[in-house]
Every structure is written in structure tokens, then in C-alpha cells.
Amino acid sequence: MTYLLYIMTLFGYGCQSLTGGDIALVSGGKSNYVIVLPADAGKNDQHAADVLKDYVKRMSGASLNIVKENTLKDKNQPAIFIGHTDHAANINTGEIKPEGFMLATDSRDVYVIGGSGKGVVYGVYTLLEQYFGCRKYSQAPATVPKVKDVRVPAQLHDLQEPAFTYRETYYPAAFDNEYLEWHKLHRFEDLWGLWGHSFFKLVPPRAWFSSHPEYFALVKGIRQPTQLCLSNENVFRLVVDSLRQAIKENPDAMYWSVSQEDGGGYCTCDLCRKVDDEEGGPSGSLIRFVNKVAAQFPERQFTTLSYLYSSKPPQRTKPASNVIIMLSSIDALRQEPLSTIPSAAAFRKNLDAWGTVTSRLFVWDYTTQFTNYLAPFPDYDNLQPNLQYLSGHKVSGVFSQGSGDTHSDMAEFNAYVQAKYLWDPKADVDKLQDDFLQGYYGKAGKNMRQYVNALENTLKQTKAPLDIYGNPVNHHRDYLSPLAIDTYSKLLDKAEAAVETQPELLKRVYTARLPLEYTVLQQSRFFGTEPHGYLEAKGKEYVVNPRWPERIRKFTAACKAAGVTTLAEGGVSPDGYQQEWDSLLARKWVSSLAFRAPVSLVNPPAPEFPGKGAQTLTDGLEGGRDFSLNWLYLYGKDLVAVIDLGTAKPVNTVFMHFLQDARHYIFNPSRVSIAVSEDNTHFTDVGEQAVTPLQGEDYDIKNTPVSFKLTGKAVRYIRITGVCPTDIPVWREAPESKRPAICCDEIYVQ
Incomplete structure (x- = not known):
């Protein structure tokens, strides 16, 4: 069985059977096919053709020429038609949704037809992955099978359209441009002219607070630079002026954020309070203000955060048609799906409530532990149910916030599967995860599957909470107990042994082990003079375990090699972590009459x-x-x-x-x-x-x-x-x- 047929059989890629036969695009390393573009091909058409040509050559050595359709004279020339060519008009695609695509074949030719945006590019990458056996598992170069024959099913009719119009998974891999296109993802820097908490980007306190404190929130009777005063007409004019200039400088941006700052401190002046009283809460003054701003730019789309004090919709005012609500799930714990976990009850209620007043809903979700990026965070089996739940509740866009550009627990795995679920929440979980684990870790994939399952199962068995602001030290008696860590470590030992002669794969397993080592080090600070602590008895005193300095040095070096730039949101770098330990190890233990006293x-x-x-x-x-x-x-x-x-x-x-x-x-x-x-x-x-x-x-x-x-x-x-x-x-x-x-x-x- 060829590698291509193995992949298609094992993972079910491509919804077509091969009963209609195959089309041989490349045979024996040679091809008589050409890639055909529309006469008026756009940049996405051209880019899609370039990608396809490059990968076919890398796979088979065959080089396909790229030609415009109006230069194609021979009607018998077999071709791969990219984009909306005249030939593609014979394919019954119907109306393809934005960024969707159709992969189709007849008895000889291949068609990649895209909806608007990058649909045609996504179609080519899907052809490479689902039909040619290529993979892009991380920000590392793609895995490309070396074959002499490249085939695709005849009479193929594969229409794919996104479940969400905005799809972002925020992990290091997604900072790679090809990874982004391959997995049909977005990057907020590319879509938003202004992103996230934006009030103070529009009206900076450093420029205005000292001279005009009335532009800012009245909190407990005092003007404070915590939020803006949304009833102040000068604030409105400043925001509009700032946006007008920003739009002029970045006219291609799709979205513009007009959103509260992180935290509380909303304005309680008489005018703001009056509006909020009428609307049943502080989201009232926010939505009225954002609607008023959006009315000045009817051709633009605006987003605003529904977050903390603004999580409930107003009772009277609905968001304008060009205003998108981005609801946060920040209060939910993560050991169970959002659809059932009690801590997400308010989120579910607010999601339903917003759904009754607007059809334009995004969700800002969270899939990492911000206080400890490297801590094991086994929410893996909740990722798909969460996106299925959001897809079924009128949510059209998701920002899935991971660790950003720094490595974190199972970052490559999380990014990969989240990307697939964002495109299709109904994807086959087991096949998808096995595809990644076997492809990314090679012969260690089986053991890595056991490791992931062991973390998930122990979390469930111990009924431990999984908090995005938690700490691995707090779990020293449940899913991160020393005994549990020993079990996980043995599974990773087997994974290392399986790929010990393959340095690149071995490095990937080492990287996956970093969260366990981090947990051991952090817990050793907590245990201190007890078993598993970093101190050991020497007479009546306690001194540093002599193995610890070298262990910490190896850990920080491995962090830097793995792409860890910070260990927590706003936290220290690996070098800073080393310095913390150096200070701790240099501190002489102090004896006390109260040591271990009740x-x-x-x-x-x-x-x-x-x-x-x-x-x-x-x-x-x-x-x-x-x-x-x-x-x-x-x-x-x-x-x-x-x-x-x-x-x-x-x-x-x-x-x-x-x-x-x-x-x-x-x-x-x-x-x-x-x-x-x-x-x-x-x-x-x-x-x-x-x-x-x-x-x-x-x-x-x-x-x-x-x-x-x-x-x-x-x-x-x-x-x-x-x-x-x-x-x-x-x-x-x-x-x-x-x-x-x-x-x-x-x-x-x-």
C-alpha cells in the first residue's frame, strides 16, 4: 500500500471512494499536466499555483508549468485548473461561502475553486494534505513524502466551508505564515486595525488625564484612568478622530476594536450611571457608545469586548449591524467542557442572552495556564466539545488564546488540533490526534498518546480543578502528585527510547517533558525540607540538594532550545527563572524555634x-x-x-x-x-x-x-x-x- 493510500485509508481523508479510479498527475517522476490560472488571475490564484508547483516538485521531482487559460491552445492538454477559470464553470459548485473551496475532478482534469479571500489557497493546501499525504505539524518545515507517482481520485467532489468566519489559535506555530495558510487560520494583527483592549489606545491617559480628568471614569467619587467616561462628548470626538486617522493609515483592516480596558473601574458619573440604570448594567453605556462610534463609519466593522462588568447584554439597546460582540469565557474552569461545567454557567447564560439581540458573536476563549505556561494543562479532550458548543450557539468567530509566541504545554499538539476543529468542529478526534502524534513524534507517538491519556484520565479521576490562573504546586495531591508525575515520566522514558536514534524526534519528546520538569522544580520549592524538596538535612541544618543546581541549569537551557521566552504571562524569561533559583539556592536556611511547630x-x-x-x-x-x-x-x-x-x-x-x-x-x-x-x-x-x-x-x-x-x-x-x-x-x-x-x-x- 502506498503512503498516500495508507493515509487516506487510515484517516478517511477525502470523502470520495476510489471506485471511480485514480487520475495520475505524476507517473514515474514525470508529468504532462500543467497548472492553469484564469486570464485575470489574482494574487491568491497565483500564490496557490506557486504552492502547488513547489510541493509537487518536492514530492516527485516533476515540475509543472503554470500558464494562463487564455494561452491554453491544446484542448487535450491535461490540467489542474486553479481559481475561477472558464473550464471550472462546468463544475457544479453552487455558491461557495467566503474562504471555502471546492476540490473536484472529472475523468482527467483537477479543479481547485475557491470562495472569496484565501479559499483557493486553502484548497491547494487541503489537496496537498488530504490527498497527497503532505503534513505541516508545526512551524518546522512540512513533511513531504518522496514518491514517483502522485494520484488523486477521479470524479472527486469535495466542498469544504469554514464553521467559523474568524479562526485563530494563539500558539507559536501560528506565527509561521505557511502554517497559518495551511491550517486555514487567521492572525488578529492581519485582520484588526486596532485589537483588544483599545480605549487607551484611542484616548491615552498619558496625553489627556492630567489636563482633562473628566475624560476618564469616575470611580468612588474620583476621576481615575481606569476606563473612559463614555457620556463625555469630547471623548466621543477624540475616539472618532483617532479612528479616522487610523483607518486612513490602514484602510485594508477588516475590524476595529472599540473596547474597555482590562479590569474594572467603569465610569459612575451621573450621565453614565443614568444610562446604565436604564439598561440594567454597565454594558449599556458601552454599547450605546460603540454604536454611536460605529454610526460614523457605516462601511467599517467594529468589535467590542463583553468582558467582566460588560458580560451581560443591555436590556434595551442592541448592538448596531456593524458591531460584533466578542464575549470572554475567562471565568470558566477547564476540567470539563464549557457546555456543562458549573463555573461556565454565567458564560452560557450571557452567550444565550447576546444571541437573542445579535447574530454577530465572537468568543475570546482560553486554552493555557497564564500563570504557568509550562504547567501540564490537560484540557485536550475538551477542545473539540467547546468549539462544537460555540458553533451551535451562533458564534461565528473564535480567538483561542494559548501562550502566544512562547512555547507551552503540548503547544504544537494544541495548535494543530484546535486549527482543525476551528475549520470543522465535527472532525474525527481520534484519527486527527493520532495523525498528529504519530506524524510529529514518529515511533514515540504511541507513548505520547499514552502520556496525553494518562494526564486526562488522572485529572478526571482526582476531580481536580483546571484553572487558567492556577499553579502546579496546588495540585501536588491530585493529578500532579509526585506519584502521578512518576507515572507520566515513565511513559515519556519509553517515548524517548523509541526515538533515541532520531535526534529531531528525540528533541520533540524532550520538549514535551519540560512541563513535568517544571512541575517538579516548582513543587520542590513548596516541599522544601520535606521529601521531593530542594533542601536536604545536614545535621540540624538544611542545605541545597547537590543535584539541584545542575538540574535547574539543564532545565533553563532546554527551555531556551524549545522556544520558551517567558514562563508566564508578564513573567520571567528562562534566564530570569535561573536567576530566581540562583538567589534561592544562595539563601542560607535559617533555623527557628518554631520550625515545624503546630x-x-x-x-x-x-x-x-x-x-x-x-x-x-x-x-x-x-x-x-x-x-x-x-x-x-x-x-x-x-x-x-x-x-x-x-x-x-x-x-x-x-x-x-x-x-x-x-x-x-x-x-x-x-x-x-x-x-x-x-x-x-x-x-x-x-x-x-x-x-x-x-x-x-x-x-x-x-x-x-x-x-x-x-x-x-x-x-x-x-x-x-x-x-x-x-x-x-x-x-x-x-x-x-x-x-x-x-x-x-x-x-x-x-
Whole structure:
């Protein structure tokens, strides 16, 4: 069986049987076919012909001439007709939707007929993949079979049209131009003249806030550069003027975003509030404003985000005909499909509600862990059900946000299958995934399938939440437990062994292992002095495991080789990660009378960031810049911790750190006090300190030390109280329901 027939039989490509025979385009490395373009061929026709010629030559060595139809004199010349040639008029295509295409044959000739846009280009790439056996698995060069014969079924009639008009999967592979065309994807930079959160691109606070604060949102009675004041006529004029200039500079852009900034802080001035009251929420002033702007440019298409405070549609005003709503699914967890998971209930309700007022709906979806791009994120089997659900609910465009241009967990796999589902949500999942895993990993494909399945199954069995803002440390007891990681690692060991003599395939398996190694390293910070930690006992002290420095160095080198540029959204580079570890490894472990001492808390940590619970304060580990690692996180509540030293011991000093991270609404306590007791009932206050609050806008992450000098008197119980601030600073905009958090790390007693 030839490679082509094997591919077609195994994966069902091409909906036609071969009972009508084959057309031999190339036989024995030679061909008498030509590629024929319309007399008035456009750039897409020409590009499609060039691609086809190039790949046929790479496959078979045969070089097909490209000619215009009006120069074709011999009626008996066999040909591949590209685009809307006169010959193609004999093919019954009907009306092909934009970017769709028809692949057709009669008894001799081949036709690639495209709808508008790049339909004809997509048709050629589909011919190469589904009928000639070529593959483009990643941003690496395409896989091209070396054959002497190239055949295509006779009497073929393959019409394909996209399920979504806008299709983007945001992973490194999609930054490759050929990958984009091959998989029929879009890139927002190519379609949007202005993308995403755009208010401040149109009216920059740095240019206008100091002189015209009234252009910006009134929040808690104070004008703040959080959003625009949408009832201000000067704001409207500035937005229109900015758009007019931008459109003039980029007249070919298909869409223009007029959208809120990331976060909250919408305007509550009298005029904006009046509109929002009439419309039942802050999306009212937004949609009225965007409609008003869109009316100034009736020939243009605008998008606006339905996100956070604007997620519900207005009760009275409908989006204009040239306004597209882009609804975000940001609040949904990812261990189950969007159609059923409880955390997506509000999203489903809002999607249905928008569907009753507009037929123009896009969705901004999420398929990676933004706080830890390299963490295993096994949402793989939910990707297709999610797109099927969206396709069935009037959604016509999807931005599937992955890790962007940096490598992340199974990035090539995710990009590939998402691209296929975006074109056809009903694609055969098993055949598609097996095609990728066997083609991209070669003989290791079987083991990679086992690895993917093991991650998915363990996630389900442990009922672990899968959060786009999660942390692999939080899963040390479920699907990323040390025992589970050992199981996954053994499967990858087998994968490596299967391709140990093939360096390129072996490198791909190494890259797939990076998320496991990252998880081990991150969890080793958490485990610390315990098994699986980066420290080991040496007498009564703890020192760095001697294997760790080299392990970290190899990891960061492998990250850079794999194309990892950042480990989290807005996070550190591999070199920065190495520097973090260098600082941690250089830190001498500090002994404490409270090491591993029992701790009782009046207020428990937030369930989203449990850490080690109360023992976070006496596990011998300090926190760093990441609030979710080795910090006791208390949301909107005071820290009241009582440490039991076991017996009365002389105490001279007690010290600790608190975290300041305004980006995550974490602030220093307003004051910290210490009290001691012999019986855990009667406490004596022995110190109190006020902590200076932030005096203005400050998003730097800082550790604030707090220490107390005691008399050296023997005590058994020590109570630390950190008072949580009552309000979030006005400059740090937040939803009304949002409360500040405080974080404390190790409490040292000496």
C-alpha cells in the first residue's frame, strides 16, 4: 500500500471512494499536466499555483508549468485548473461561502475553486494534505513524502466551508505564515486595525488625564484612568478622530476594536450611571457608545469586548449591524467542557442572552495556564466539545488564546488540533490526534498518546480543578502528585527510547517533558525540607540538594532550545527563572524555634491558594515574588496565628515578611501585633507596629519585613495578628465586591 493510500485509508481523508479510479498527475517522476490560472488571475490564484508547483516538485521531482487559460491552445492538454477559470464553470459548485473551496475532478482534469479571500489557497493546501499525504505539524518545515507517482481520485467532489468566519489559535506555530495558510487560520494583527483592549489606545491617559480628568471614569467619587467616561462628548470626538486617522493609515483592516480596558473601574458619573440604570448594567453605556462610534463609519466593522462588568447584554439597546460582540469565557474552569461545567454557567447564560439581540458573536476563549505556561494543562479532550458548543450557539468567530509566541504545554499538539476543529468542529478526534502524534513524534507517538491519556484520565479521576490562573504546586495531591508525575515520566522514558536514534524526534519528546520538569522544580520549592524538596538535612541544618543546581541549569537551557521566552504571562524569561533559583539556592536556611511547630489559625487561607495551610508559617521556607507559593494567603480577613513551641522557651526575636503585590490586590497589613501566653488562653501583648500603607500607585512586588524584640523570657505560645486593610486603594481599580488580601510567609522565632 502506498503512503498516500495508507493515509487516506487510515484517516478517511477525502470523502470520495476510489471506485471511480485514480487520475495520475505524476507517473514515474514525470508529468504532462500543467497548472492553469484564469486570464485575470489574482494574487491568491497565483500564490496557490506557486504552492502547488513547489510541493509537487518536492514530492516527485516533476515540475509543472503554470500558464494562463487564455494561452491554453491544446484542448487535450491535461490540467489542474486553479481559481475561477472558464473550464471550472462546468463544475457544479453552487455558491461557495467566503474562504471555502471546492476540490473536484472529472475523468482527467483537477479543479481547485475557491470562495472569496484565501479559499483557493486553502484548497491547494487541503489537496496537498488530504490527498497527497503532505503534513505541516508545526512551524518546522512540512513533511513531504518522496514518491514517483502522485494520484488523486477521479470524479472527486469535495466542498469544504469554514464553521467559523474568524479562526485563530494563539500558539507559536501560528506565527509561521505557511502554517497559518495551511491550517486555514487567521492572525488578529492581519485582520484588526486596532485589537483588544483599545480605549487607551484611542484616548491615552498619558496625553489627556492630567489636563482633562473628566475624560476618564469616575470611580468612588474620583476621576481615575481606569476606563473612559463614555457620556463625555469630547471623548466621543477624540475616539472618532483617532479612528479616522487610523483607518486612513490602514484602510485594508477588516475590524476595529472599540473596547474597555482590562479590569474594572467603569465610569459612575451621573450621565453614565443614568444610562446604565436604564439598561440594567454597565454594558449599556458601552454599547450605546460603540454604536454611536460605529454610526460614523457605516462601511467599517467594529468589535467590542463583553468582558467582566460588560458580560451581560443591555436590556434595551442592541448592538448596531456593524458591531460584533466578542464575549470572554475567562471565568470558566477547564476540567470539563464549557457546555456543562458549573463555573461556565454565567458564560452560557450571557452567550444565550447576546444571541437573542445579535447574530454577530465572537468568543475570546482560553486554552493555557497564564500563570504557568509550562504547567501540564490537560484540557485536550475538551477542545473539540467547546468549539462544537460555540458553533451551535451562533458564534461565528473564535480567538483561542494559548501562550502566544512562547512555547507551552503540548503547544504544537494544541495548535494543530484546535486549527482543525476551528475549520470543522465535527472532525474525527481520534484519527486527527493520532495523525498528529504519530506524524510529529514518529515511533514515540504511541507513548505520547499514552502520556496525553494518562494526564486526562488522572485529572478526571482526582476531580481536580483546571484553572487558567492556577499553579502546579496546588495540585501536588491530585493529578500532579509526585506519584502521578512518576507515572507520566515513565511513559515519556519509553517515548524517548523509541526515538533515541532520531535526534529531531528525540528533541520533540524532550520538549514535551519540560512541563513535568517544571512541575517538579516548582513543587520542590513548596516541599522544601520535606521529601521531593530542594533542601536536604545536614545535621540540624538544611542545605541545597547537590543535584539541584545542575538540574535547574539543564532545565533553563532546554527551555531556551524549545522556544520558551517567558514562563508566564508578564513573567520571567528562562534566564530570569535561573536567576530566581540562583538567589534561592544562595539563601542560607535559617533555623527557628518554631520550625515545624503546630499553628492554629482563626481565619483559614483562601481555598484557591491553600499552600500548606497553617503550616505555611512554620515550614522553614520564605516566600518569593509569587504569592501562590510559600505564602499564607488570607482574602479579606486578618491574620491571627498562634504558634505552639511545645514547651516554654526563651524568645529574643520574632520576625516575618508580608507581601505587597497590588496587581493581585495584595497589600501590607495596616498593623501587626504580637502577644505571648503560657496556657493559650491568657495572652499578654508585647508589641505592635503600624505598617506604612502605599502612598500612591505602586505595582512593584515587595517583601516587607516585620520584626519584634522580646525580653528573652520563656514563652510557649506566640500569637501574631496582622490586620487586613479594609479597602483597596482608589488608584487600584477593582469591582465593588473585591476585597484586599494579605500574605505572610515564615514566622521565625529565635
